[in-house]
Amino acid sequence: xxxxxxxxxxxxxxxxxxxxxxxxxxxxxxxxxxxxxxxxxxxxxxxxxxxxxxxxxxxxxxxxxxxxxxxxxxxxxxxxxxxxxxxxxxxxxxxxxxxxxxxxxxxxxxxxxxxxxxxxxxxxxxxxxxxxxxxxxxxxxxxxxxxxxxxxxxxxxxxxxxxxxxxxxxxxxxxxxxxxxxxxxxxxxxxxxxxxxxxxxxxxxxxxxxxxxxxxxxxxxxxxxxxxxxxxxxxxxxxxxxxxxxxxxxxxxxxxxxxxxx
Amino acid sequence: xxxxxxxxxxxxxxxxxxxxxxxxxxxxxxxxxxxxxxxxxxxxxxxxxxxxxxxxxxxxxxxxxxxxxxxxxxxxxxxxxxxxxxxxxxxxxxxxxxxxxxxxxxxxxxxxxxxxxxxxxxxxxxxxxxxxxxxxxxxxxxxxxxxxxxxxxxxxxxxxxxxxxxxxxxxxxxxxxxxxxxxxxxxxxxxxxxxxxxxxxxxxxxxxxxxxxxxxxxxxxxxxxxxxxxxxxxxxxxxxxxxxxxxxxxxxxxxxxxxxxxxxxxxxxxxxxxxxxxxxxxxxxxxxxxxxxxxxxxxxxxxxxxxxxxxxxxxxxxxxxxxxxxxxxxxxxxxxxxxxxxxxxxxxxxxxxxxxxxxxxxxxxxxxxxxxxxxxxxxxxxxxxxxxxxxxxxxxxxxxxxxxxxxxxxxxxxxxxxxxxx
Numbered sequence: 001x002x003x004x005x006x007x008x009x010x011x012x013x014x015x016x017x018x019x020x021x022x023x024x025x026x027x028x029x030x031x032x033x034x035x036x037x038x039x040x041x042x043x044x045x046x047x048x049x050x051x052x053x054x055x056x057x058x059x060x061x062x063x064x065x066x067x068x069x070x071x072x073x074x075x076x077x078x079x080x081x082x083x084x085x086x087x088x089x090x091x092x093x094x095x096x097x098x099x100x101x102x103x104x105x106x107x108x109x110x111x112x113x114x115x116x117x118x119x120x121x122x123x124x125x126x127x128x129x130x131x132x133x134x135x136x137x138x139x140x141x142x143x144x145x146x147x148x149x150x151x152x153x154x155x156x157x158x159x160x161x162x163x164x165x166x167x168x169x170x171x172x173x174x175x176x177x178x179x180x181x182x183x184x185x186x187x188x189x190x191x192x193x194x195x196x197x198x199x200x201x202x203x204x205x206x207x208x209x210x211x212x213x214x215x216x217x218x219x220x221x222x223x224x225x226x227x228x229x230x231x232x233x234x235x236x237x238x239x240x241x242x243x244x245x246x247x248x249x250x251x252x253x254x255x256x257x258x259x260x261x262x
Numbered sequence: 263x264x265x266x267x268x269x270x271x272x273x274x275x276x277x278x279x280x281x282x283x284x285x286x287x288x289x290x291x292x293x294x295x296x297x298x299x300x301x302x303x304x305x306x307x308x309x310x311x312x313x314x315x316x317x318x319x320x321x322x323x324x325x326x327x328x329x330x331x332x333x334x335x336x337x338x339x340x341x342x343x344x345x346x347x348x349x350x351x352x353x354x355x356x357x358x359x360x361x362x363x364x365x366x367x368x369x370x371x372x373x374x375x376x377x378x379x380x381x382x383x384x385x386x387x388x389x390x391x392x393x394x395x396x397x398x399x400x401x402x403x404x405x406x407x408x409x410x411x412x413x414x415x416x417x418x419x420x421x422x423x424x425x426x427x428x429x430x431x432x433x434x435x436x437x438x439x440x441x442x443x444x445x446x447x448x449x450x451x452x453x454x455x456x457x458x459x460x461x462x463x464x465x466x467x468x469x470x471x472x473x474x475x476x477x478x479x480x481x482x483x484x485x486x487x488x489x490x491x492x493x494x495x496x497x498x499x500x501x502x503x504x505x506x507x508x509x510x511x512x513x514x515x516x517x518x519x520x521x522x523x524x525x526x527x528x529x530x531x532x533x534x535x536x537x538x539x540x541x542x543x544x545x546x547x548x549x550x551x552x553x554x555x556x557x558x559x560x561x562x563x564x565x566x567x568x569x570x571x572x573x574x575x576x577x578x579x580x581x582x583x584x585x586x587x588x589x590x591x592x593x594x595x596x597x598x599x600x601x602x603x604x605x606x607x608x609x610x611x612x613x614x615x616x617x618x619x620x621x622x623x624x625x626x627x628x629x630x631x632x633x634x635x636x637x638x639x640x641x642x643x644x645x646x647x648x649x650x651x652x653x654x655x656x657x658x659x660x661x662x663x664x665x666x667x668x669x670x671x672x673x674x675x676x677x678x679x680x681x682x683x684x
Binding site for chain 2: 044060094095096116117120122123126144155175179182213216244246
């Protein structure tokens with residue numbers, strides 16, 4: 001006879017089996033997606049990778065799942081998978097990547113084709129290892145790739161890069177020097193201010209505006225940090241008649257803001 | 263590089279007189295006063311303008327600015343035929359690189375109508391060069407860019423007009439004035455509806471068309487082989503590398519009315535939850551059929567859905583619904599209200615481009631300023647992030663931070679492809 005207790009047991013078993021089946025299906029789908037990722041090329045159906053997208057979302061607050069997923073993604077990055085596959089991996093690591101991903105991502109920085117996507121992940125990752133990798137990488141790369149790394153260090157406002165960035169103000173490549181100035185402005189420390197102050201007179205003509213803008217940005221950071229006197233010195237320099245009208249206007253507004261802070 | 267020699271305003275006008283035949287057959291009409299007709303104000307009194315992004319939308323907006331009295335000087339676009347077409351029709355100068363255009367000291371303002379992922383880059387570069395900016399919506403592809411944009415626009419005190427032209431419609435202004443003047447009582451609920459995104463497109467690589475500087479077109483966005491995305495607005499509007507879809511691209515209009523009528527940034531923390539579908543085939547991969555609920559800390563609830571173009575404010579004593587096409591209210595008598603001196607009166611603009619040019623001259627903020635642009639774009643971005651994370655997001659509008667969700671916070675910015683930065 002089919003009692004109520006039997007019914008409950010059967011229902012429980014069915015639910016458990018269902019859950020197990022569902023987990024198994026999800027695992028299989030994930031395995032299949034990683035298999036497809038190994039040879040993924042641009043223009044192929046993204047649906048084949050959908051299980052990885054879903055796993056990234058589902059791994060929130062599940063550290064074990066995230067770690068497992070991260071390891072699988074890093075393995076693809078270290079393989080000879082196509083550029084499109086590594087591009088996809090970097091996007092996912094930008095969301096869940098930890099210090100464990102950093103070496104594989106840092107290895108992409110010198111690669112002209114993948115440097116940006118390496119930074120796409122590293123720049124978003126809050127761990128110190130990510131920014132340290134970009135700081136270390138800055139000295140090992142050249143040209144446009146170097147500009148990109150400098151820009152990312154500026155976004156991260158990495159004060160530990162200050163000395164290296166100050167050195168790059170002298171770089172013969174105006175794109176590198178300009179990026180270094182902007183990054184120093186974003187860092188906005190007293191040391192950065194000192195370097196940018198010295199740079200105002202030395203900057204080549206094509207970088208005068210960029211130098212002034214970086215100096216203004218630096219002043220804003222100092223002001224926000226309660227260093228009104230340091231900011232005021234910058235604004236006074238940039239309010240002089242040798243600056244373009246809009247820079248003088250910005251400096252004059254800054255002077256008013258600094259005076260209001262006292 | 264500039265594709266013709268640097269020219270003065272006077273020389274420009276002389277040149278322009280000689281190109282009448284060229285622009286007669288052009289798809290965009292350039293009024294004679296822009297070309298120095300006798301009844302026009304002298305060139306020295308006109309606002310000189312340039313266009314970055316000379317496609318269909320940019321051309322339409324720019325033509326409106328010319329009709330409002332702007333003096334066209336310069337055109338930048340990654341497409342050779344687009345920039346040169348405009349230069350030929352107006353006697354202006356075409357630039358393959360917008361930075362060279364911005365280096366001109368005779369240019370007062372620019373209209374930015376490029377790909378969404380470029381908007382903040384172009385706006386910030388223009389502000390740093392001392393130009394005022396009319397920027398098409400949406401503002402950006404990542405909310406962190408909005409904040410940087412506001413920072414630089416504020417730094418140089420540049421005039422910034424957001425391309426939310428519904429603010430220059432009298433009925434939209436009146437509806438928001440009714441809400442802000444308390445004519446519907448205290449706001450309790452808000453409904454915002456915007457047209458949905460589209461699936462489709464192909465990601466299959468194909469040859470880069472002749473006349474397109476693909477690297478410049480991509481700009482700060484990730485590189486990938488050309489796959490037809492630069493051929494028109496619809497080619498990139500729904501591609502996540504270049505835009506976040508109509509949740510922002512079209513949503514900007516009704517969300518702009520939202521922030522014009524109600525201060526979402528002063529309503530306390532937002533709890534944002536949402537679902538959507540994201541196409542898994544084709545090139546397009548932005549959120550579609552979104553269904554977003556926002557609960558502000560002050561108790562006001564908001565729904566954001568796809569559909570038409572509509573913003574409805576529901577108060578304790580009635581409601582007002584506003585769209586581009588009209589306004590409705592309950593009780594209907596609200597629409598007959600006469601606003602008195604103690605009521606809220608918003609900026610009265612009847613011509614969005616003209617309002618911007620006026621701002622350039624008077625140095626008084628135009629009707630769609632940078633603050634409100636950031637506020638409305640914030641709703642799009644936080645909704646998009648909540649959907650993509652698949653969980654509730656808490657947004658602190660005062661600190662402009664996502665609260666207690668490190669992973670979601672990562673989505674507030676995207677690294678830019680070298681050498682670009684903001």
